[in-house]
Structures are given as C-alpha cells and as structure tokens.
Amino acid sequence: MQTTETHIVPSLIAPIRLQEYGVGIFNAALTKSALKKALKKKLIMVNDVVATTATYIKGGECISLSISEETISKKKLILQLDVLFEDDYLAVIHKPAGILVSGNSFKTIANALVSNIKKSNRSDTTKPQPVHRLDFETTGILLIGKTSSSIRALNKLFKNKAIKKTYFAITIGEMERRGDITHDIDDKPSQSRYTVCETVTSSRFGTLNLVQLEPQTGRRHQLRKHLSQLGHPILGDKVYGIEPLILNGKGLYLHAYSLRFVHPFTNEELCLKDELPKRFRKIFESIEQL
Template sequence: MSAALDDLAILPATDQPYDIHYQDDVLLVVSKPSHLLTVPGRHPANRDCLISRVQREFPTAQVVHRLDYDTSGLVILPLTKKALSEISKQFQARTVEKTYQAVVAGQIAESGTIDLAIAADPEHRPLYKICQQTGKPSVTRFQRLQYNAQQDNSAVLLEPITGRSHQLRLHLAAIGHPILGDTFYGGDIVAKARPRLLLHARQIRFNHPLNGKWLQIELAPDFAD
C-alpha cells in the first residue's frame, strides 16, 4: 500500500439504512444516517456510502449536494439529468434553503449571525480554520431552541447562508459553543460527550425542477437533550 493511501482515513459505514421522505419520477429526498459518507471516499475501504446504497434501488440517482460523514439528515437526489441540472442551478443561486439542528456546549445566545471567513488549514488537513485575510466569506444564522441548565448545553437551529465545508462546526466552535460529539473542533471533552456529532439537516426547501412548486421536507433529529 502506498504512503499516500496509508495517510487516508478509513471511515466505517454505519449499518443504519437510509429512508425515503419524498419520491416522484424525477427526484428523491432521503435521510442519510450519521457515520456514512454521501459519496465514495478516496480510500478503497470507503466505497460504501449513501449514493451507492441508493443506486442499488434507483440506478439513475445522482448527487447534487453532500452532508459530512458525521452529519445526519435530508439529502436531495435527482433521478434525471434535467432534474440534476435544475436543482444544481438552485444551489448555485443559493435559493435552496436548509435548516440544521444541533446541540452545542454551553448557553448560546437566543439568536444571532456568525460572519467569519473560512479557509483550508493545510497544516492540519482535513480541517479548516477561521481566517479573515484569506478565507471565503461564510455566514451562519442561529436561533436557540432551549437551554439545558443541568447539562449546560443548548439545542439550536442553524441556517447556513453560505455552504462552506465544515462551516457550522467551525463557526459554532469559533464562538465558544462547539457541537457535542465534534471530534474535529470540539476538544477532548466535547468530542467524547456523545458517540456521534449532534448535527442534523432537519429541513430543506427548494423549487421542484419540473413544475416549479415550492417543496419543503422536514425530519426531526433522532437525538434529544
């Protein structure tokens, strides 16, 4: 095995299946479980992923956006080239609206906006970092749902205005409220607080690629604090 291959992480795929939450002739909206890649990873051991599983039943399914390995929640999968093209345009125009739910350490403010540029961190790949000088503009809105004083954590809704890699995880860690279970940016205590990252793509809203009607799909997370 080459040294480059040795450097690639092996990410064991969960046995938990995906579920279909919307289906018609041109698209699916499915839920990806935590601990599953959206697309195959670079390491040969990381071939099992959401799209490979879905394509066993729907061979024409394609990926138009992704969720991190650790993140659960809703994913749109077009079934035709036209649907793929139309939904891709919506993502490029930032008209697709997504809401995430998370549980974070500490008592976060009732609401707010995090506006911190994000750049790759070449010295600590695959991590990213806050860098106002070289980073890309990155904006996240948040709203606290509740604060658990006994456990000192907050349930929060998150709306990413931009779609940078690791944006939600990094933004929340940067303001002192890392997501529980975050092994990248949470530190040892937060990383070990839960067996998975408590981040879930709860709601997605977009225009149907054929009839233009507004579609809104919602799925509550299977974690609670």
C-alpha cells in the first residue's frame, strides 16, 4: 500500500531547482540525500509529471511524493535531549557523544527529535530536521529546522557561510598561540582558525591546550584532520591521533560550542551556546570564565 504527500508551491521570486526547494517539505524524504533518492526512483511528480533532478519549479505547482508504507518506520525513538533554544521556526539542542546525527541507523538524533521538539504552529510545519552534522564522537550545539521554509533558509545560510561556528578542543603538544591551518582536505581548499586559550602541563602528554577553533570551510573531519596535520591531534582521537599518545576510554575532546547567525525570519541576531562538558573543566579549571 502506498501513501502520498502533496505540497502546493507558493509564488516564487525566481525559479528554483526542485532538489533544492524540496528539502524538508516531505516527511518521507526530509534530507537532501533522501530527496535525491526519491527523485532517482521516480517517486516525485510535479503537476502529474515525473520529476527529475533537473526539474525546476516556478510557483503554483502541485508536488507529490508517493512511497510504500512498508518503508516508513512505525517505531519511535525515545531519547531525552537537552533543548537549548526553541521557537516556531527552529531549535537548538545539545548533541551527546556516541550517537549519529542522521543516517540509516535507528538510534540517531534525527529520529529522536519528534519526542523532544514542539511542533511548530506555522502552516508549513514538518518533522524537525538537523540542518548540519557533527561527528559521532563530537558533542555540542546542533541546529534544527522545524518548518519547510526554515529548513531551506538555514541550509542557504550554511551554504553562504552566514553561520559562524565555534568549537573548543583539547590538543596535545606545545602550539603557537594562534594561527590558520590551510592544508587541503580531499584535494579541496580548507581553512581552520585557532587560538590557544590556556595550557597546562601533563605527566603523560607533556602539554595540553584548550583551543578555540573557527572552521572557515566545512570539510568532513576538518578540525580533527587539520590539528593532526599540524602535529597537535585532539585528545582522545583514535583515528587521527599519534599512536603513543592516544587516550582510550575517555572519548574525543572536541565540542561544538556556539553558533552565531541572523534569524532568517525574525532578523534577530542570535548567539547560541552549549557550555563545555565537565570533563573539559576537570583539565582546565578556568573554563567558567569563557
């Protein structure tokens, strides 16, 4: 048996590709990748014509997605999340370590959002969706879209680099006080800016640094790779760490600390923070002053 979701496109200022406009409008295909898969499987129609990844919409069209009910999960993931900010358009949560943001697994942040985020009162309310990713082991702030229009708007802000992200990490070894790391990642230009906030001596690691990080690009594992390439891997990094200095059992000391951006609907300048975990404060007692 099939279920069909429909969406009427409002008037648009300019034509836009369906695979860009359609992110977030269907509960059965919320993400970019899910939408592309649905298009390739010919599950989406625009005015009763099968849509493709090359389809543009101009406004006023009826878009429908038909999918087998067997593919839609009936189970709900019950996982309590800390909600740091929420309004009718978006939310911000704390992502704990050891859980995927999204993907094929049942236990993901994406699957836990419905039981933690309030349903929007806006007309285009949809299933809440993360609009960016954090690594499995990384903790910290994660931005969620609650309506179709806000998911598209937040994706556009990330694409235009209009959201400033700040991380904190604990790194190993004596470092220059500040600098830019510009090593290519996967043959693509990449840049990370760092500032050493505090340093302590360690009997095992020699020197540990509390480092503020501002990624200027968004490559996969960028901060972890850049710090490792600099010769100062993140404490607890089993993938990019230096073999004799890998800390086991304590997790990765990388935390997404803040997001700064202009709210795409209220025009309010937001600076949202997720305070550093206690395990950071055990090593650096002055963190309370940040």
